[in-house]
Amino acid sequence: MKLPDGPHTPPLVQLINVLLRPLETLEENAKLYGDCFTTRITGFPPLIVVSHPQAIQEILTADSKLFDAGQTNQILHPLVGDYSLLLMDGDRHQSQRRLLTPPFHGERMRTYGQLICDITEKVTDHWTIGKTFVARSILQEISLRVILRAVFGVDEGQRFEELRRLVSKILDTFDSPIKSSFLFLKILQKDLGSWSPWGRFLRQREQVDKLIYAEIQERRQQSHSSSEDILSLMMSARDGSGQTMTDQQLRDELMTLLLAGHETTASALAWALYWIHKQPTVKEKLLQELESIGDHPDPSEIAKLPYLTAVCQETLRIYPIGLFTFTRILKSPLQLMGYNYEPGTCFAPCIYLVHHREDIYPQPKQFQPERFLERQYSPYEYLPFGGGSRRCIGMAFALFEMKLVLANILSHWQLDLVDHRPVHPVRRGVATTPADGVPMIVVGKKSPTSKPLQSVIS
Template sequence: MNALPPGPRWLRPLNFFQAGLTPPAPVLARLAARYGDPFRVSYFSRPVTFTGNPEALRAIYTASPDCFDVWGGGFIEPVFGATSVVVISGDRHRQDRNILAPAFTGPALRADGETMAAVAEEKMAQVDVGQPFRMLDVTQRITLDIMIRVVFGMQDAARITRTRAAVLELIESLHVILFLFPSARRVLGGHGPWARNQRAVDALSALLREQMRERRASAALGADLLGRMLAARYDDGAAMDDAQILDQLRGLLFAGHEATATVLAWIFYWLACEPAVGARVAQEIADLGPAPAPEALAALPYLEVVCKECLRLYPPVVDPARVARAPFELLGYTIPAGEVLRASSALLHSRPELYPEPGRFRPERFLERKYSPFEYIPFGGGARRCLGAAFAMYELKVVVATILRRHSLRLLGAQPVAHARRALSLGPRGGIPMVVQRRRA
């Protein structure tokens, strides 16, 4: 078979900028409605095939990892660096995943649960009752401190404060132009978005190198993720060098901080918008008694499907791309070698035959049926599925339940909150304004 998927020869400039500067789902939905799924367009100056078809995803995710390379590493380098597990492929990708994976397993999660709950309590205690605040600001502070303490292993208050400031400056430096136009990555005499980004990268790297030097000088490297990377050895006996460790830490920081904070904010938004859902979650938490352990919070079934429904609507992994190393057969079409395949959660999660009324927030759908790994992909799939998926789900449930145990929240404003572009990620426009109505003892 040599047929190419149907689609427009070129993505119109308006659609290109819509997909780059706003959430891409509406553009993809229009193209799928006109051409079918999969469809093929010229995107970022090269052909790209998009699909949200479960059978196409099955073919992609069950294929050998050697069938594909990563595409777009250059575009996301300002966030993930050049050697993060997110952007590499082949044998080094496999080895790096094996090094990092144990930090996100069940035993490690249980050890991190107390930290997650304590940080959530601490940050919410800083919000005054009756005073408006942006929920996204709070969830970002929560997830950032969790990552600093759990992933970086930092406990010193002064260093946590310095690292927090460095991370926030790095995030603020990620101007969307740096992703759409890599040619804009020029220092220009110390001015402009790229110069600011590079200063932020250097400042954070200096703090992390300081932490690494102290760990190496100590008697024990530690069992957290940083300690694991310092102790790790590749198949040839070589250790991870500092540049690799820094890229991994930055990549995991972004995925575990910004993306998780955004989903958390959406969860609180929908719990406030849907009083019946919010009341059911609150009762489920209350039934655990006055001092539930983090594992008990993470095991709550209705809270879990609320998180799953938010992840369906706002997946943290959006349309990850692969490059076919050789011609790849896909539902009767042939994707030529060197061309790009994008598994689109936006297309998949809006298929009405899988998700009736796909635009509606309805957690019960996950109680009514079980979705396969090719029908529900908030964390991607196959050999490149997000390493921190279990960590993120655990964190979502522990943080939400910890906050709801003590805080009654109300949404401010009657207008629906729009999904908007935030540099490399997507998030709620306006940050979701809320108020704490009362705080329980």
């Protein structure tokens, strides 16, 4: 089978490039080899990187039985375990998705609106003028509290404080390009004691598991729970043969939601604050729009603001948090863009390259929210949350959260970047985040009379 051409450098060099200079490597390859090219990376089968919207449409809209994706997410296995939605395929995947999707949409999602505003106020409450902070850390605290509330219904008390501390620490194991290689290279996954990176990770994971299992046990004892949180929902669900989920299945799905649901949103928010403060005109327009809705807008009113929406969309276009959708593995022969592919071929729709196509996004390196007000993009031209049968189940929730957190912070505080030099994206685990987390300084507090979002947490 003839595959599209691609870089001829040794697979280890390709892996190092992917880890250390992912964006530059992608752009160089797209320039040299076009819309579809083949990469060969140590430890992985050849991968067809696709950046043409039509080819992406064909892959993402194909019958879900034509492609698998779960097995290529095995690198996340150490974090999320055997029973994670991320690792499932076929009917099991579809039925688990049906269970996990509704809480992150529609009315159920909107019930979190006020909570998101309250958590944001609580976390930023102690800020004073002159205080410096790293945006990503603060935003990670907010998004972790939010997802804990959605998943468990609570985020307070000793167990949840411990869980919060450990979940963010566990991700620090992979917080640099080099440390991300622990996920990619199995050979590095050796427990050499609690001082070694992998050993430390395993011990932290054990502690997280203990806390999650303790919460599950406690819930099982309260037989008549009327809670609407996701854990309660999963505990009452039954599969086709009437079986409920085991403790391990519950743990793996909870871990999946905690990990997939907070670092991604926190990184997106850190990028948004960066761009808003990097471009004074964007900030000005945004503040005008926020002022136009008065002092006490409803969260759903904020979520509808067109310029705020465009700022979030452009943030996720220019540096998408996932550079790729999940890899799709072909299960039957397929003809695509002039090539005949055999079962087993791996395709990686490249979100970053599509989002930087000059023919779709003129001046793609410029942050221009206006482009989203002037034109509608198809789901294969703009896909920060992937697409098809694996599209992110947290898409609506993440966008809702981004808008409310941004509106809340910008309406209460005047901030500035500590350093106005360009910030570069780096890999953190499987996410692409701002290299230094975006250091910021508080330069002013808005007067309480113009406070637009009222807190209900005392």
